[in-house]
Amino acid sequence: MMASQQATWDAQRSAAASASASAAASAAAVVSASAAAEGLSVEEWGLKQEALATAAPVMPELATYNTPEGRGAAAEYFAALFPYVYATGDLTEWKAMSEEGCKYCQAVIDQVETLHAKGGWVDPWEMTITDTTIYVQNEGYDYAAVEVTIDQPAGLQHNGDGTTKSYDAKPVTVLHLSMRWNGERWTVGGGNTK
Numbered sequence: 001m002m003a004s005q006q007a008t009w010d011a012q013r014s015a016a017a018s019a020s021a022s023a024a025a026s027a028a029a030v031v032s033a034s035a036a037a038e039g040l041s042v043e044e045w046g047l048k049q050e051a052l053a054t055a056a057p058v059m060p061e062l063a064t065y066n067t068p069e070g071r072g073a074a075a076e077y078f079a080a081l082f083p084y085v086y087a088t089g090d091l092t093e094w095k096a097m098s099e100e101g102c103k104y105c106q107a108v109i110d111q112v113e114t115l116h117a118k119g120g121w122v123d124p125w126e127m128t129i130t131d132t133t134i135y136v137q138n139e140g141y142d143y144a145a146v147e148v149t150i151d152q153p154a155g156l157q158h159n160g161d162g163t164t165k166s167y168d169a170k171p172v173t174v175l176h177l178s179m180r181w182n183g184e185r186w187t188v189g190g191g192n193t194k
Helices: 003-039 042-052 067-088 092-097 103-117
Strands: 130-136 143-152 155-158 164-167 170-181 188-194
Touching: 003 170, 042 155, 067 092, 067 103, 067 130, 067 143, 067 170, 067 188, 092 103, 092 188, 103 188
Parallel strands: none
Antiparallel strands: 130 143, 143 170, 155 164, 170 188
16 A cells, blocks of 8 residues: 555656646746747846836825925935836826926937837836935926935846947936926926936
8 A cells, every 4th residue: 555655646746747847848938939029038038027027116195295395205206207117118107297398208208118119128226316405486486396316326228129228327316307286296397317
């Protein structure tokens, strides 16, 4: 009885190992075919999947208040969307905060849409907000300024055709935003970096 049980267990283990190896080979074939279909190496395809899976930044509750502090938090959130939109191509929140006449906002939209339409992306990166300056809103004006100072590491853009473009680290980038409370949320009417 013991010998037959041992033989049964051995057969079950062998069948499980064979099924596991078959599943791994099948998964590898799917990845390889997916990469080839996009004209990417398996390594690049993996990097792209990682970029597309980047988690969206979460808007802090403070950013939903019509206060100077709320404006500052909304500006920081808008800045935090920058690496996310380049990695994923998801412009939903960026567009929701961008006013129609914002040339800076539209330039980012155009760049992201063009890059992702060609199968490209930017590797996700961690930027650090080192300072936020909230300017006083002048009486009678709809817009008020916020400056967000950012420390950005080096980055890598994949163009979708196998070529890449590297970006140097920028320890001090100042994002200047003109923001307005539209009655429901903070929006960006203009911006630039220096």
